[in-house]
Amino acid sequence: MSADGGGRTCAGRPTTNFVSAGTRFIVDARYELIKAIGHGAYGVVVSARDNDTGGKVAIKKIPCVFEDAVDAKRVLREIKLLRHFRHDNIIGLIDLQPPPTAVLADFVDIYMVFELLETDMQRVISSRQVLSEDHIKYFVYQLLRGVKGLHSAGVIHRDLKPSNLLLNADCDLKVCDLGLARGITRSERGSAADLTPRKSASSKTGQDGGTGVAEEEEPDQTGSELLTEYVVTRWYRAPEIMLSCSEYTRAVDMWAVGCIITELYLRKTLFPGKDYIHQLRLIADVCGTPPDEELNFVKSKKARRFMSDMRRREPRDFRELLPTASAEAIDMITRLLVWHPERRMTAVEALRHPCVLLLLSLRACPHARISASCCDTCAYLPA
Numbered sequence: 001m002s003a004d005g006g007g008r009t010c011a012g013r014p015t016t017n018f019v020s021a022g023t024r025f026i027v028d029a030r031y032e033l034i035k036a037i038g039h040g041a042y043g044v045v046v047s048a049r050d051n052d053t054g055g056k057v058a059i060k061k062i063p064c065v066f067e068d069a070v071d072a073k074r075v076l077r078e079i080k081l082l083r084h085f086r087h088d089n090i091i092g093l094i095d096l097q098p099p100p101t102a103v104l105a106d107f108v109d110i111y112m113v114f115e116l117l118e119t120d121m122q123r124v125i126s127s128r129q130v131l132s133e134d135h136i137k138y139f140v141y142q143l144l145r146g147v148k149g150l151h152s153a154g155v156i157h158r159d160l161k162p163s164n165l166l167l168n169a170d171c172d173l174k175v176c177d178l179g180l181a182r183g184i185t186r187s188e189r190g191s192a193a194d195l196t197p198r199k200s201a202s203s204k205t206g207q208d209g210g211t212g213v214a215e216e217e218e219p220d221q222t223g224s225e226l227l228t229e230y231v232v233t234r235w236y237r238a239p240e241i242m243l244s245c246s247e248y249t250r251a252v253d254m255w256a257v258g259c260i261i262t263e264l265y266l267r268k269t270l271f272p273g274k275d276y277i278h279q280l281r282l283i284a285d286v287c288g289t290p291p292d293e294e295l296n297f298v299k300s301k302k303a304r305r306f307m308s309d310m311r312r313r314e315p316r317d318f319r320e321l322l323p324t325a326s327a328e329a330i331d332m333i334t335r336l337l338v339w340h341p342e343r344r345m346t347a348v349e350a351l352r353h354p355c356v357l358l359l360l361s362l363r364a365c366p367h368a369r370i371s372a373s374c375c376d377t378c379a380y381l382p383a
């Protein structure tokens with residue numbers, strides 16, 4: 001890690017120049033490097049002191065952003081969405097660095113400045129930190145609020161997983177990484193064709209089931225064209241995505257929420273599939289094979305046949321799988337890990353579930369929208 005003096009941005013502000021985790025950062029001189037804190041498929045993230053405010057921030061560098069039009073659009077979409085949200089449980093974008101010079105060719109990297117949180121849920125799950133039922137319920141409550149905030153704005157996150165949930169020592173939770181999020185405008189549904197892989201991503205199959213690039217390399221074990229081309233991290237991916245449904249809904253996020261809650265109790269991934277087929281088999285081992293009438297959401301004949309040919313399995317009893325979980329938590333998980341997307345609980349329904357209802361009723365709506373329905377901004381529901 002090193003730092004040295006820099007030049008000026010095109011806005012005339014002095015810049016500083018440092019290398020962290022092998023990546024050079026050129027940012028406004030008000031930011032002073034603290035340390036590298038993470039890296040994902042897209043960029044390197046560092047923590048920094050903001051000498052103008054005295055606070056701390058996280059800076060994510062997305063290098064060479066204009067080399068690929070698909071990636072560039074994705075980053076633009078992420079920025080636009082982040083600028084839209086002001087929500088306790090969605091990460092706040094504080095600043096975007098201006099281009100380093102007025103010369104267009106010099107504008108190659110994007111630096112996004114976020115509020116800084118201390119860690120992410122992936123790290124907590126793999127640490128020795130004890131997680132009580134109360135901890136878990138508080139995380140779940142905040143996760144549902146964040147998801148409700150996204151969904152009520154017509155946005156599907158599409159990549160919910162523990163490493164995209166940031167946490168503070170006081171248990172605050174914020175959803176981050178809207179890199180794959182999409183707005184749904186005219187109808188509830190989006191097209192699965194949107195789910196193309198991140199082109200510049202390095203594959204990370206070991207960590208969390210990988211992203212798009214890893215998927216492209218996977219052999220198609222069914223010999224069909226059905227199970228191709230999806231990107232949402234495999235281990236948290238809803239069955240309808242793998243079953244080649246051409247439409248996806250907010251329910252894909254709710255499947256991921258079910259996987260995440262289970263992982264908080266298990267302290268390991270529920271469905272660590274090695275490929276699409278293995279992923280579906282692991283799901284069937286726990287949720288049971290769905291009866292044919294439950295598969296009417298699968299439009300493709302080949303995918304339906306694949307499911308019908310699967311060896312029949314009964315659903316496992318979640319009480320045995322998660323002996324430390326309360327009855328309410330088990331009930332919530334059972335209503336989330338449902339094959340049929342339309343029968344899966346929505347974020348609003350989940351926030352009304354006894355598992356988190358007490359937390360919800362303890363909290364006043366900061367938007368003063370206390371009515372029979374819930375406040376779309378903060379997900380407040382009257383007790």
Ligand SMILES: Nc1ncnc2c1ncn2[C@@H]1O[C@H](COP(=O)(O)OP(=O)(O)OP(=O)(O)O)[C@@H](O)[C@H]1O
Nearest residue numbers: 038040041042043045058114115116117120163177
């Ligand atoms: N604001 C923040 N505060 C603290 N840590 C953060 C912050 N933003 C990101 N991180 C850390 O950096 C990691 C990568 O960030 P992020 O998920 O935004 O990048 P990405 O490249 O889009 O990741 P992915 O591999 O999920 O696509 C996070 O998992 C988290 O550990």
Ligand SMILES: [Mg+2]
Nearest residue numbers: 040163164177
């Ligand atoms: Mg991420």
